[in-house]
Amino acid sequence: MEKEMSPMTTEMLKKGYLLFPKALFEEQMNMKTGEKAADAFEAFVFVLTHVNYSTVTCNVRGHLFDCVRGESVLSLARWMEILGWPRNRTRYFFNKMFDAGIVERVANPYVMHIRIPDYDFLTGNARPKAAPRKKKAAPVAGVGEDFCIFWEKFHDITEHPKVNIGRARREWKKLTAGEKQRALDNIDEYYDHLNNQKYCKQAATYLADKSFENEYDD
Template sequence: MNKPTAEMLKKGYLLFPKVLFEEQIKATKGARGYFDAFILVLTHVNYSTTECCTHNHTFECRRGESVMSIARWAELFGWKRSRTRYFFNKMYEEGIIQRVANPYTTHIRIPAYDMFVGQKRRENAREETNGVTFETFWEKYHEVTQTPKLNIGRARREWKKLSPHERNLSLKNIDEYYDNLADTKYCMQASTYLSYKAFMNEYDY
């Protein structure tokens, strides 16, 4: 398997009910290969954060994570434990699955979970509907600050790191940031404004 990227997913998504996949797994009596095994992992990680307790140790298992043992995964895959362990080690090496530090159980994370389930795509679609896009931010920032349009690549990378809420604030608070500068010649470049999260500054009025 290749490590997922946003570029790979530009061809779109298929809406595939989990029950159909589960029935196929039952019919074939387990995972036939690494792809089947990965899809099983994808369908057995958390959709939302839950609290777990193992050996009297309480911890959070977040969205896109699982705390099942290798023995349980082997049972799900219909494989021997040695093959199951080899599969996870291979996924760790390729960065498709991450190992979460936990001395009490096998704790894993799918770092691209939101991408796989289309969450990022839905968030981006909502942002575009509301007019909160990088292009809108880029134009407004330079219209308000009258600064040169520099380092757009870095600014775009910083934009992608922000949550939908932070992107909304970054666009909404440009005027407030600029109006509260003691000296406008020290106005940040757009990329720095985003990376420093200057849109979250609090001012005394």
């Protein structure tokens, strides 16, 4: 069984850090091209070296937002390539990192957006936490745009064919504003709890059955 990382604690941080040039580290990691991350720790190291070193402005389907230092908007498929792992193992790894607080989700309806909260500390900055993010108002979706956001996100996560968009749009219109938000927020949870992801519902059926309201034991 793969050994999991423990959450970083204050006591752990008191032990100090080993600092060495990022370029040298990346050179050594590049020698592993084509190889898999051996375990959760090595996978986290890969994540640490692939998040942003400085703020960049991203454009996803015309929506602009900042991805700041210590964050990443790489897709799950790209992380699968980086780690050399299958989809299920990659998603399991990130879910464990989220649960432990080692990696955090950043609210973003358009892409997978993550943050390493202790990035500055881990890269030699004296501050114990990354600088607070400047809060911005969430993008306001126009008429019909909220469905497009759902449609793209659902298929980005499930990687299933985009079929029956007409029925899906009709089912979307039947939902309340709160249900639409939960339908968008809970795609990951629905997909992660499928016993066999081969049998993932179409977007229209996911909405019609209100699968976003499912309750799970874990």
